[in-house]
Amino acid sequence: MIDENGLAVETIGLSFSFSKDRPVIKELNMQIPKGAIYGFLGPNGAGKTTTIRLLLDLLPSGSGEISVFGKTLGDDRSNILSRTGALIESPSLYEHLTGYDNLKVTANLRSIKKDRIQEVLKIVGLDTESKKYVHSYSLGMKQRLGLAIALLSSPDLLILDEPTNGLDPNGIIEIRELLRDLNANHGVTILVSSHLLSEVERLVSHVGIIGRGEMMFQGPLKKLQQISQDKAVIEIDTDDNARALEILLEDHQQVSKAAQFLEVHYTDRDRLAQLIILLTAAGLRVNRAQLVESSLEETFLSIIKDDHL
Ligand SMILES: Nc1ncnc2c1ncn2[C@@H]1O[C@H](COP(=O)(O)OP(=O)(O)OP(=O)(O)O)[C@@H](O)[C@H]1O
Numbered sequence: 001m002i003d004e005n006g007l008a009v010e011t012i013g014l015s016f017s018f019s020k021d022r023p024v025i026k027e028l029n030m031q032i033p034k035g036a037i038y039g040f041l042g043p044n045g046a047g048k049t050t051t052i053r054l055l056l057d058l059l060p061s062g063s064g065e066i067s068v069f070g071k072t073l074g075d076d077r078s079n080i081l082s083r084t085g086a087l088i089e090s091p092s093l094y095e096h097l098t099g100y101d102n103l104k105v106t107a108n109l110r111s112i113k114k115d116r117i118q119e120v121l122k123i124v125g126l127d128t129e130s131k132k133y134v135h136s137y138s139l140g141m142k143q144r145l146g147l148a149i150a151l152l153s154s155p156d157l158l159i160l161d162e163p164t165n166g167l168d169p170n171g172i173i174e175i176r177e178l179l180r181d182l183n184a185n186h187g188v189t190i191l192v193s194s195h196l197l198s199e200v201e202r203l204v205s206h207v208g209i210i211g212r213g214e215m216m217f218q219g220p221l222k223k224l225q226q227i228s229q230d231k232a233v234i235e236i237d238t239d240d241n242a243r244a245l246e247i248l249l250e251d252h253q254q255v256s257k258a259a260q261f262l263e264v265h266y267t268d269r270d271r272l273a274q275l276i277i278l279l280t281a282a283g284l285r286v287n288r289a290q291l292v293e294s295s296l297e298e299t300f301l302s303i304i305k306d307d308h309l
Contacts, residue, residue, distance in 0.1 A: 001187075002035040002205055008157050008189040009038075009055065009068055016054055016062030024050050025062060026213040032191060032206065034069075037183050039204035039221075040193040043304055047213040048193040049088070052161050055191075056086055068157065085155035087163055091146025093134050099145050100130040106149050120148040123186075124178060140171030147178065158182065160192045164199055176203050197300040211304045224299060231294040232266035234275060239285040247282050248275070266291060 009032040016025040025047050032038045042048050053059045055066060057077055066073040068080040094102055103117045121127040124144040134142065143163060150158060160179075164172045180203060182188045194200045197207075207224055209217040217224065238244045241262055248255040253275070254265035264275060276286050294302075 002033050006034040007067070007070070008032045008034045008036070009191065010066075011051075011055075012065040012067075014051070014054065014062060014064035014066060016050060016059065024213050025054070027064070028210070028213070028215050029218075030208055030215065031218065032189060032208075034189055035183070035187065036206045037179065037190045037192065037204045038206045038208060039197070039200040040191055040208050040210065041195065041197055041200070041300065042193075042210035043195055046195075046210045046304075048195075048210060049161055051210070052086075052088065052159055052191070052193060055159060056084065056088075057081065082153060083155055084157045084159060085150030085153060086159040086161075087143075087146045087150045088161040089165060091142060091149060093142060093145060095135040096133065098131050098133055099126055099137065099141075099148075102134060102145060103130075103148060103152065106152055110153060112152050116152055116154070120151045123151060123182070124148045125174070138171070140167050140174055143167065143171065143175060144178065147175075151182075156188060158188050158190045160190065162193055162195070164194070172199060176200075179203060197297055201296060209300065209303050217303045225296060228294050228296050228299040229266075231299065233263045233292050234266050234272055235261045235263055235288065235290045235292055236275060236279070236286065237261040237288040238279055239287065243282070244279055244284055247279060247284075251278060261288070266293075 009030060011028055011030040014025055014028040015023055017023045028051060030051070040048055050059070054062060057073055061074065069083065071080055073080055094105065099121070100117065103120065107114065107117055118127065121130050124147050126141065126144055126148060129141065134145065137145065164175050167175065179190055179192065183190055192200060192204070204221055206219065207217065207221050208215060236244065237260060241257070245255060245257060245262055248262065248264060256263050272289055272291055276289050279286050
């Protein structure tokens with residue numbers, strides 16, 4: 001269940017530089033509702049990994065605030081980190097040990113009961129493969145084992161940096177289903193980063209788009225879909241486009257003239273038929289009337305390029 005008012009993660013004015021004169025994270029305000037699957041998207045070098053490292057307190061602290069489950073990271077570090085599981089790119093695994101023994105090492109280190117090992121193996125679907133050596137695992141199995149390690153402490157928040165990097169389409173689907181299950185059936189809030197919207201589009205409830213260290217868009221996926229829809233136009237070509245333009249303006253349509261045709265802002269399903277009727281009733285011949293939609297990926301790319309508004 002997504003709780004829009006309760007935040008699992010919040011950053012306020014988060015900034016960070018590796019060197020004095022070049023900030024890589026700039027005044028970032030991130031808001032991840034409890035129960036959300038938050039897709040943290042941006043091109044290579046945008047600052048996703050750096051933000052994630054800051055959330056996990058793996059870098060010297062920058063300026064601004066980080067709160068997790070309402071507690072400030074600086075004040076409540078160990079409590080917060082004990083409720084957070086993370087997987088940053090490829091997991092560090094002992095290849096010469098079995099999947100089970102890899103989990104046992106971490107369970108011992110963190111004083112986690114052995115029963116939990118079987119539970120997480122089941123969750124990630126490795127229970128029948130746990131006695132095999134990790135060097136014989138596929139990349140997808142290694143990634144799932146990495147997730148199992150992150151899940152050992154029964155985290156409320158899971159932070160995953162590009163977890164499907166390098167996986168084949170099947171592996172990507174497996175991880176996606178696993179994350180969906182963790183979110184829906186185990187109540188885990190998930191932050192998952194990716195540079196491809198298409199990879200997470202069918203998984204996430206919320207999106208944060210980062211470009212050059214700045215948050216360019218943040219909100220429910222539905223809001224991004226709405227922006228995409230709002231960019232749809234109807235292209236119309238008639239035997240007299242100058243006259244058609246006049247008629248459409250008189251009818252209070254949002255219309256502009258392109259090289260060979262007119263573009264009318266698309267608002268609803270009936271619009272196309274209404275425009276054809278309007279123009280033919282005025283004696284014009286409509287040669288072409290076509291709805292042109294902007295894909296979600298195109299909207300994402302225009303947001304990154306900062307020319308969406
Ligand atoms: N250890 C470091 N020292 C100096 N600069 C760094 C360091 N790590 C990252 N950067 C720089 O910080 C910026 C953000 O990098 P970051 O790895 O956070 O981006 P990203 O969005 O995760 O990209 P990718 O998808 O390629 O991993 C980049 O310009 C990168 O070159």
